Amino acid sequence: MPLLTFFINVFVPGKFTRSGFCAIASIAISLLCSLLIFIAMWNQPFIHVQTNWFTIGSWSLNVGILLNNLSVLMLPLVSGIALLVHIYSTKYMQGDPYLHRYWAYLGLFCFSMLGLVIADNLLLIYICWELVGFSSYLLIGFWFTRNAAVQANKKAFIMNRLGDIGFLTGIMILFSQFQTLDVISLFGEKGLVGNAIVTGGVWTSGLHHMPAGWLTFAGLAFFLGAVAKSAQFPLHTWLPDAMEGPTSVSSLIHAATMVAAGVFLLARIYPLFNDTVLIVIAATGAFTAFMAGTIALTQNDIKRILAFSTISQLGFMILAMGVGASASSLFHLGTHAFFKCLLFLGAGAIIHEMAHLKEKTGLDYDPQDIRNMGGLRKYMPVTFVTMAIASLALIAIPLTSGYLSKDAILIESFEWAEGKGGWYRLVPYSAMITSWLTAFYISRLIFKVFFGKFRLKEKVGLHHVHEAPPAMKYVLVVLSLFCLFPVFSLNPFMFEDAWVIQGFPQADNMTRINAFHTVVPAAVNLISVFLIYLCFLWYGSNKPAPDFSKNGLFKFSQQQWFFDKAYNTVFVAGVLSFSRFLYQFDLIIVDGIVNLFGTIGRGFARISDWFDRNIIDGLVNLIGYLAGKLGKLIRKFQTGRLQQYLVTMLLIILTLFIYKYYTAAI
Amino acid sequence: MIPLAHFMLISAALFCIGLYAVLSKRNAIMILIGIEFMLNAAILNFVAFGKYDKLHMGGQLFALFAIVLAAAAVAVSLAIILNVYTYYKNIDPTVIDQLRD
Numbered sequence: 001m002p003l004l005t006f007f008i009n010v011f012v013p014g015k016f017t018r019s020g021f022c023a024i025a026s027i028a029i030s031l032l033c034s035l036l037i038f039i040a041m042w043n044q045p046f047i048h049v050q051t052n053w054f055t056i057g058s059w060s061l062n063v064g065i066l067l068n069n070l071s072v073l074m075l076p077l078v079s080g081i082a083l084l085v086h087i088y089s090t091k092y093m094q095g096d097p098y099l100h101r102y103w104a105y106l107g108l109f110c111f112s113m114l115g116l117v118i119a120d121n122l123l124l125i126y127i128c129w130e131l132v133g134f135s136s137y138l139l140i141g142f143w144f145t146r147n148a149a150v151q152a153n154k155k156a157f158i159m160n161r162l163g164d165i166g167f168l169t170g171i172m173i174l175f176s177q178f179q180t181l182d183v184i185s186l187f188g189e190k191g192l193v194g195n196a197i198v199t200g201g202v203w204t205s206g207l208h209h210m211p212a213g214w215l216t217f218a219g220l221a222f223f224l225g226a227v228a229k230s231a232q233f234p235l236h237t238w239l240p241d242a243m244e245g246p247t248s249v250s251s252l253i254h255a256a257t258m259v260a261a262g263v264f265l266l267a268r269i270y271p272l273f274n275d276t277v278l279i280v281i282a283a284t285g286a287f288t289a290f291m292a293g294t295i296a297l298t299q300n301d302i303k304r305i306l307a308f309s310t311i312s313q314l315g316f317m318i319l320a321m322g323v324g325a326s327a328s329s330l331f332h333l334g335t336h337a338f339f340k341c342l343l344f345l346g347a348g349a350i351i352h353e354m355a356h357l358k359e360k361t362g363l364d365y366d367p368q369d370i371r372n373m374g375g376l377r378k379y380m381p382v383t384f385v386t387m388a389i390a391s392l393a394l395i396a397i398p399l400t401s402g403y404l405s406k407d408a409i410l411i412e413s414f415e416w417a418e419g420k421g422g423w424y425r426l427v428p429y430s431a432m433i434t435s436w437l438t439a440f441y442i443s444r445l446i447f448k449v450f451f452g453k454f455r456l457k458e459k460v461g462l463h464h465v466h467e468a469p470p471a472m473k474y475v476l477v478v479l480s481l482f483c484l485f486p487v488f489s490l491n492p493f494m495f496e497d498a499w500v501i502q503g504f505p506q507a508d509n510m511t512r513i514n515a516f517h518t519v520v521p522a523a524v525n526l527i528s529v530f531l532i533y534l535c536f537l538w539y540g541s542n543k544p545a546p547d548f549s550k551n552g553l554f555k556f557s558q559q560q561w562f563f564d565k566a567y568n569t570v571f572v573a574g575v576l577s578f579s580r581f582l583y584q585f586d587l588i589i590v591d592g593i594v595n596l597f598g599t600i601g602r603g604f605a606r607i608s609d610w611f612d613r614n615i616i617d618g619l620v621n622l623i624g625y626l627a628g629k630l631g632k633l634i635r636k637f638q639t640g641r642l643q644q645y646l647v648t649m650l651l652i653i654l655t656l657f658i659y660k661y662y663t664a665a666i
Numbered sequence: 667m668i669p670l671a672h673f674m675l676i677s678a679a680l681f682c683i684g685l686y687a688v689l690s691k692r693n694a695i696m697i698l699i700g701i702e703f704m705l706n707a708a709i710l711n712f713v714a715f716g717k718y719d720k721l722h723m724g725g726q727l728f729a730l731f732a733i734v735l736a737a738a739a740v741a742v743s744l745a746i747i748l749n750v751y752t753y754y755k756n757i758d759p760t761v762i763d764q765l766r767d
Contacts, residue, residue, distance in 0.1 A: 640763025643689050643697075650685070 031079040062182065066120030070267055070330070074117040077334055078257060081341050082110045088345050088475045089248045092352060102142060102246070109135040113257040117264065122171050122181040125268070129167065129229070129261060133160040136258050140245040152241035159238040163228020167265075170221035173214055174272075219277030222269055223284075230262025230314045233288040239311055243303040247351055250303060251344030254310045263314065263333050266321045279424075282322025282413075286427040286434075289315025293437035297444070302347045305445050309394065310340055312434060316409050319431060325412035332405035339393040339402060342479035346387035349472050350449060353380065382473050384450045386480035391446050395439040395528050401482070406435060410524065432524060439528035673714035680707035694747045694757040698740065705736045 086106065093102055112131030119125045134157075141153030175181055226232070231239035239259070243250055253259065266273075266281070273281065289312045296308035313336050320329035393402035413428040637648065684703025691697050709729045716725020751757050 642759045642762075647689055650689075 031076065031083045035076050061121070061123065063119075063121050063124050066118060070264070071117045073330065073334065074260075074264060075114065077337055078110065078113050078117060078260075081337055082106075082113075082252060082257070084341065084475045084479060085248050085252045085345070088251075088348070088472050089246075091472050092248050092348055093246060102139075105135055105138045105142065106249075106252070109139060109252065109257060113261065116261055120182065122174065122269075125265070126164075126167060126171060129225070129265075130164065132258055132261055133157065133164070133229070136160075136242070136253055139249040139253070140242045142245055142249065146244065148241075149244035152238070152244040156238040156242050159235045160228050162235060163225045163262075166221040166224025166228070170218045170225065170269075173218040173221065177214070177218075215272075215274055216276050219273045220280065222265065222272065223277060223281055226262035226265050226318070227284065228262070229265070230259045230318065231311050232262070232284050232315065232318055233291060236288060236292065236311050240304050240307040243301070243307050247303065247344060247348030250307070251341050251348065254307070254340050254344060259310065259314055260333055260337065263317045263321065263329060266318070267326050267330055270321070270326055278322050278324065280322070282319050282416075282427050285315045285317070285319030285322055286430045287315070288312070289319060289434040290430045290437075291315075293434040293441065296441040297437060302350065302445065302449065303344075305441060306340070306343050306347060309343075309438065309442065312438060313340065313394070315434070316406065316431065319413060319427065320409040323413045323416035323427070325409060325416075328405060328408035328412055332409055335393065335401035335405040338479055338482040339390040339400075342386055342390040342476060342482075343394070345472065345476055345479065346383050346390065349380065349383050349476070352472070380450075383476060386476040387450075388446060389480045391442045394442050395532070396435060396524060397528065398525065407524070410435065435524050436527050436531055439531045440534075443532040670714060670717075673710060677707040677710045677714070680704070680710065692758050692760060694750065694759060697759065698743050698747070701743075702736065702740065705732070709733060709736075 089102070089106070109132065112128045112135055116125055116128035116132060119128055137153045137157045137160075140156050141149050143149045171181065228235045239254075242253060245253075292308040292311035292315060296305050296312065299305045299308060313332070317329045317332050317336070320326070320332060389400070393400035396402045396406040410428065410431055413431055417425045417428045637644075681704050684700040684705075684707060687700025687703060688697050689700075691700065709732050712725045712729040712732065714725075716723065716729070719725055747757055750762065754762055756762070
C-alpha cells in the first residue's frame with residue numbers, strides 16, 4: 001500500500017512539470033512503480049482501498065484504488081508507452097516555443113489515463129474519462145495557430161461529449177437501480193449486477209425494480225461512451241482529424257491511452273451487458289473495422305492511413321468484446337498499443353525528416369504525403385526495419401505479437417458465430433476480410449515509403465535525408481522488441497498460451513472448435529502474404545501502379561465513406577438551418593410579441609401619464625393651493641401686535657358669551 | 667345703604683376703561699395701568715359681594731389677597747417693561763412685533 005500512495009504522489013507533480021526532464025523522470029518513476037505493482041499483483045487477488053469522499057444524506061461516496069489483473073496490466077502498458085513517447089518527444093518537439101505547455105499537457109494526459117485505469121468508482125472513472133477527453137483536446141489543438149488543428153480538436157471534443165452523455169446516462173441508470181457506483185460491488189464476482197435477475201420483463205435487484213429494457217439501455221449507453229472514446233462507427237470521424245496534433249501525441253492517443261479507454265471501460269463493466277447489447281457491440285466493431293480498413297486503402301497521408309488502421313484495430317477489439325472474448329480483446333489492446341505506437345513514431349521520424357528537408361530546400365510539398373516519399377529504406381534503415389516489424393505485427397504474420405492477439409480474436413469470433421449461426425457469421429467473415437485489407441494497406445504504405453526511388457529526387461538531392469536522432473531511434477528499437485512473440489507468449493502459434501489471456505477469465509460460452517484454430521490463421525496468412533506480394537508488385541517500384549481512381553468504390557473510400565460530408569450536411573447544415581429558422585422566428589414572432597407588448601405598454605403609459613398629470617397632480621395641487629390660501633388667511637392674524645391679539649381674544653370670548661347667553665334664552 | 671347695582675356699575679365702568687386702555691394705548695406703562703384698572707374692578711366686585719358673607723369675610727380677604735398679588739404682578743411687569751426698554755429702546759407694543767410670521 002505505501003507503494004501505491006508513493007506512486008500517486010510521484011505522479012501528481014508530473015502534471016506541473018515545466019521541463020522535459022522532470023516529465024520524463026516522473027513518468028519513468030511511475031513506470032517503475034507500475035512494473036513493481038504489476039509483478040506483485042499479477043494473478044493475485046485484487047486489492048481495493050477506499051476512503052470516504054463525501055456524504056449526501058445517508059449515502060456516502062467512497063473513492064479509492066482498485067488493482068486487479070485488468071488495471072495492473074494497463075498500468076505498465078500506459079506508463080511504458082508514455083515513457084517511450086516522452087523520450088521520443090524530447091527530439092521530436094525540440095525547438096517548439098511552447099514546449100513547457102506540451103510537457104504539462106502530456107503529464108495531465110498520462111495522469112488522467114492512469115487515474116482512469118486504477119479508479120474503483122464509476123464516478124471517478126467518469127471524472128478521469130472527462131480529463132482524458134479534455135487533455136486530448138488540448139494536445140490535438142497544441143498547434144493552435146493552425147486552423148485545421150483547432151477544428152480538429154473541437155471536433156474531437158464534441159464527438160467525445162456525445163459519448164460522455166451516454167456514459168453519464170449509464171451511470172445514472174445504474175445508480176438508480178443499485179444505489180452504488182462502486183465497481184467491485186457492482187461488477188465483482190458476487191456483484192449486484194450479477195445478482196440482479198431479469199424475470200418477466202422486470203429487472204430486479206434487491207428491492208429495486210425496473211423494466212428490463214433499462215438494462216439494455218444502460219448497456220447501450222455505456223457502449224455509446226466507449227464508441228466515442230474508441231472512435232467507433234458512427235463517432236469515428238474525430239480520430240483521423242486528430243492527426244493535426246504532434247505525431248508523438250497521435251501515437252500516445254492511438255496506442256495506449258485515449259482510444260484504449262473505451263475498450264478498457266467495456267472490460268470494466270463487462271458483466272452489465274446482456275445479449276442484445278453484446279450483439280450490437282460485435283456488429284459495430286465488425287462494421288467499423290471493415291469500414292476503416294477500406295478507407296485506409298486509398299488515403300495518401302501517412303498519418304491518416306495509420307489513423308484508419310487504428311480505428312480498424314479498435315473495431316477488432318470492440319468486436320472481441322462483443323463476442324465475449326474480452327481476454328483476447330485486452331490482449332489485442334496490449335499488442336496493438338506497442339505496434340501502433342511504433343508505427344506512429346516511425347511515421348513521426350519520417351515526417352520529421354521530410355519536414356527538415358522541406359525547410360532546407362524551400363520546396364513546397366506535404367511532408368506527410370506518401371506519394372512524395374520512396375526509397376527511404378537506404379537512408380533510414382533502423383526506421384525501416386522497426387516499422388516493417390510493426391507492420392508485420394499489424395498484418396498478424398506468425399512470430400509477431402499481432403499474430404497471437406488478432407488470431408485469438410478471429411478464432412473466437414468464428415467460434416461465437418458457429419454457436420449462433422445464421423447472420424451472425426457476417427461478423428467473423430467481415431473481420432477476416434478486414435485483416436486482409438489490413439495487409440494490403442499497411443504494405444502499400446511500407447512499400448511506397450521505403451522502396452523504389454525517392455520521388456522528389458529530381459527536385460532535391462537525397463544527401464539531406466538521414467536516420468532519426470538517437471532519442472527517437474532507440475525508442476523505435478525498444479518498441480519493435482515488444483512486437484515480437486516472446487514478450488507475450490513462448491509458443492508463437494498458440495494464443496491460448498499467452499500470459500495475458502491466462503490472466504483473465506475465459507469466455508466459457510463457446511465450444512472450442514479445433515478446425516478453426518488451423519484453418520483461420522492459415523487462410524488469413526496465406527492471403528495476406530499474397531496481398532503483400534501484390535502490393536510489392538504495384539507499389540514496390542516507381543512503376544505506375546494500377547489506377548483505380550476512376551472507380552466509384554475508390555472515391556467512396558477516398559472520401560472516407562462520405563461520413564464527414566454526411567455529418568456536415570445532416571448535422572452541421574441542419575443545425576445551421578435550424579438556427580436560421582430560429583433566428584427568423586426570433587426576429588418575427590418573438591420580437592413582434594415583444595414589440596407589441598412595448599406598444600401596448602407605451603399606450604398604457606400615456607394614459608396613466610395623462611391621468612397622473614390631470615387627476616392626481618390636480619388633486620395634489622388643489623390641496624396645496626387650499627393649504628396655501630388658508631395659510632395666507634391665517635397669516636394675516638399673526639401681526640405680532642399684542643393688542644390685536646387681545647382684541648381677537650375679547651371678540652371670541654364675547655361671541656361665545658353672547659352665543660351662550662342667547663342659546664340659553666332660546 | 668348703597669345698592670349693589672352701583673358697585674357693579676362702577677366696577678363695569680372701571681373694567682371697560684381698563685380694557686380700553688389695554689387695547690388702545692401706545693405705551694406699555696399705560697397698558698399696565700389699564701390692567702390695574704381691570705384688576706381693581708374685579709376686586710371691587712369681591713368687596714361688594716363680600717356683604718353676603720359677613721361671617722367669614724371671604725370677599726374682603728380675597729380682595730386683600732388679590733391686591734397683594736396685583737402688587738407683585740406689577741413689580742414683575744415693570745421689570746419686564748424695563749428689560750424690554752433696554753433691549754428695544756422702545757416700549758410701544760405696536761413696534762414690538764417680533765412674534766409676527
